[in-house]
Amino acid sequence: MVKVGVAGYGVIGQRLADGVARQKDMCLVGIADLAPTLSIRALKERGMPYALYLVEGADKAKFDQAGIPVSGTFADLIGKVDIMLDSSPGGVGAKNKELYAKAGVKAIFQGGEKNTVADVFFHGYANYEKGYGASYLKLTSCNTTGLIRSVDCLDRAYGLDRVAITIIRRVADPGDYHRGLTNALEIDRAPSHQAVDLMSIMPHIEATGILVHTPVTHGHIITVLAHAKKGRITKDQALEAFKTHDRIRVVRIEDGFRGNASFFRYARDLGNPRGDMYEIGLWEDCIVESGDNIMYAINIPQESVTIPETMDGIRAALKMQPDSKSATAETNKYLGMARWKQG
Ligand SMILES: NC(=O)c1ccc[n+]([C@@H]2O[C@H](COP(=O)([O-])OP(=O)(O)OC[C@H]3O[C@@H](n4cnc5c(N)ncnc54)[C@H](O)[C@@H]3O)[C@@H](O)[C@H]2O)c1
The missing domain is CATH 3.30.360.10 (Dihydrodipicolinate Reductase; domain 2)
Incomplete structure (x- = not known):
């Protein structure tokens, strides 16, 4: 089972976390964020289905005040995963990359980062094979x-x-x-x-x-x-x-x-x-x-369209499937894609 973490539980991050949780061959270890945002507060109200880790600069007292359980530091999360999905605000991912590199952990960045953050600018259908085995991918916007x-x-x-x-x-x-x-x-x-x-x-x-x-x-x-x-x-x-x-x-x-x-x-x-x-x-x-x-x-649908291709990115970087056809088919199966064709 491939172990995945998500950094930045915002618009994209919460959807990436849900997407990973639905992949039966992946395990979501946890998410990391900086502040007790509305999305984090909603997570707490839902009973903390995902473990929360705090990035450097986070004020833990604010999480304690809001009664939000914290499972550890960003470094703890990075130390437990095979790959990080970085959906922090544009530009922050490049800084986080230093931590991923130090820990020898692969990562996938989202569209707001510069292309130079990654080895491969990635799309699950158009160039899956280029991302195969790569350490750092950047998803298209x-x-x-x-x-x-x-x-x-x-x-x-x-x-x-x-x-x-x-x-x-x-x-x-x-x-x-x-x-x-x-x-x-x-x-x-x-x-x-x-x-x-x-x-x-x-x-x-x-x-x-x-x-x-x-x-x-x-x-x-x-x-x-x-x-x-x-x-x-x-x-x-x-x-x-x-x-x-x-x-x-x-x-x-x-x-x-x-x-x-x-x-x-x-x-x-x-x-x-x-x-x-x-x-x-x-x-x-x-x-x-x-x-x-x-x-x-x-x-x-801008908030959720990149989720499937990011799952493909995990499959490519961690060599889970050899080609786009087999990888996208797995992702699609777990996300319940194309149900509309079955009527
Ligand atoms: N919103 C969209 O429609 C959309 C679509 C495709 C791609 N993207 C890209 O996805 C990435 C994230 O965008 P978003 O809209 O989800 O942003 P967002 O502002 O909704 O969420 C970012 C989250 O990261 C947290 N954060 C702040 N500093 C952090 C740090 N140092 N480490 C970890 N987390 C930190 C914030 O508290 C926030 O919860 C960007 O690269 C963006 O360009 C966004």
Whole structure:
């Protein structure tokens, strides 16, 4: 049984902890954080299903005051695991890496860290084999994770050489008061980092794109214009490929999936904790052909989309499965992916 720890029990960290707890071939040893945040307080109210360790700088008295049991120090946690999933705030992971390196423990970092923090910039489908046995992986950001799932899906089925994307990006997570109360759109300098990141993981595809921030919190939407290496991809061919992918949920507007909020509401109706969705959504009625290009739109549930690919990262780094196909199949089985296909 592979032993895993999580550093930073925030938006991503609590979902990583849940994700690991669901993998029957992994054991979640514990989580580490700095402050008695709402997420930590909720953990205590749930009976501390995960052991808590404190990172350096944490004020233990504050945890004691709140009656939150503490199981030890960050070093104690690192000493008990095979791999750390670091989901501390962007930039902090690079500092934590020094502790992981000293203890000889592998680690997976999230999108907010610089690429230089890791040996391999990783995606469970597109470059699993590169991460095989690696000591330090960095996961793609939420948008890039979902984007690559869909681009890799078409690329494997038909071969792509070019994509152009537009990202309509949620500006904050629910409850992010520090981002302010906004009512404006803001555009980033092009090309967006997600297009550049895609090329770093899939160098055979030329990618570019534009990103627009929007004052919403429930998911990003990305439109993708993709060009095949040879010939052209029809709408039916694209749909056929997307429907076979276990991390892509194909939906229709006419069934009620009108936008990002529909996915969030549907996830809550399914009873998914926090309204999480591991899969990206893809609208069947928004796949269109334009000359030699195929165009489609996907929904990215930013808080939970990177969890499956992070589980794949554990499998790669610790050589649990030899290739993407077998690794993603294990992760998907334990996370209950593609239940929607069984009706
Ligand atoms: N929020 C998203 O939608 C999203 C999506 C994909 C990737 N990411 C990436 O995931 C990472 C974490 O983002 P988040 O949104 O979960 O942040 P967050 O602010 O919600 O959580 C960070 C947690 O780390 C804790 N922390 C602070 N200092 C620490 C330290 N020294 N060691 C350990 N923990 C510490 C904080 O108390 C907090 O609980 C970032 O790299 C981010 O870019 C975020």
